[in-house]
Amino acid sequence: MLTEILPAYSIRFADGFADWRDAVRVSCQPLLERGAIEAGYIDAIIENVEKIGPYLVISPDVAIPHARPEAGARAIAMALLKTTTPVRFSDDPDHHARLLFAFSATDNHSHQRALRQLARLIMDEARFAQLQAATTAEAILELIASQPE
Amino acid sequence: MKIMIVCGNGLGSSLMLEMAVKDVLKELKSDAQVSHADLFTAKSESADLFLGAREIIDNLDDGSRKVASVKNIMDKVEIKAVLEPFLK
Numbered sequence: 001m002l003t004e005i006l007p008a009y010s011i012r013f014a015d016g017f018a019d020w021r022d023a024v025r026v027s028c029q030p031l032l033e034r035g036a037i038e039a040g041y042i043d044a045i046i047e048n049v050e051k052i053g054p055y056l057v058i059s060p061d062v063a064i065p066h067a068r069p070e071a072g073a074r075a076i077a078m079a080l081l082k083t084t085t086p087v088r089f090s091d092d093p094d095h096h097a098r099l100l101f102a103f104s105a106t107d108n109h110s111h112q113r114a115l116r117q118l119a120r121l122i123m124d125e126a127r128f129a130q131l132q133a134a135t136t137a138e139a140i141l142e143l144i145a146s147q148p149e
Numbered sequence: 150m151k152i153m154i155v156c157g158n159g160l161g162s163s164l165m166l167e168m169a170v171k172d173v174l175k176e177l178k179s180d181a182q183v184s185h186a187d188l189f190t191a192k193s194e195s196a197d198l199f200l201g202a203r204e205i206i207d208n209l210d211d212g213s214r215k216v217a218s219v220k221n222i223m224d225k226v227e228i229k230a231v232l233e234p235f236l237k
Contacts, residue, residue, distance in 0.1 A: 058202070068160070120168075
């Protein structure tokens with residue numbers, strides 16, 4: 001379940017970032033603090049984007065910074081960084097996001113339920129609009145907790 | 150028909166896109182098979198169609214396979230429009 005891997009203290013807010021790399025680092029900070037990832041995991045995410053492109057922006061306003069389990073993931077965890085101004089992963093507005101869901105997975109399967117729940121939340125227009133408008137961790141957790149799979 | 154969903158790591162966006170694709174296939178009453186893989190693995194896999202986010206498919210499109218891309222992997226309307234021509 002999403003709520004099990006995304007505790008309140010992992011939901012954070014920021015004004016904005018001049019460099020998307022800093023946004024990725026800050027988005028992963030709660031995972032690092034929880035011991036869910038090693039520092040190298042964050043470097044792997046940044047390298048992937050530099051190599052392949054800003055594919056971590058999956059839909060308007062949403063990015064999911066993550067890397068392969070073997071890049072230094074120790075546990076399943078998720079963090080959310082919500083910014084006031086969009087983080088620009090490229091000059092293309094399709095690659096701008098204010099919701100950064102950083103996550104770590106230890107294999108290809110165990111995180112799937114949580115990600116499915118997140119996908120349902122993003123695909124639900126009304127609920128997603130509420131998520132975009134939310135200004136507190138409590139409001140976000142409430143939305144996530146009531147999200148069916 | 151076999152559709153291969155491709156993403157950078159094979160465990161995040163491909164899973165989410167796979168969900169949306171399965172919803173769309175159900176809507177279109179298609180019995181196409183769907184699986185997902187990371188970009189590296191996908192290069193050695195065979196499928197009737199490789200589908201992924203634009204940046205990913207750009208890395209896969211070398212003329213040797215049938216590919217299609219979407220801008221927004223959570224947009225079922227876009228996915229449906231992209232998939233329909235391949236299902237006929």
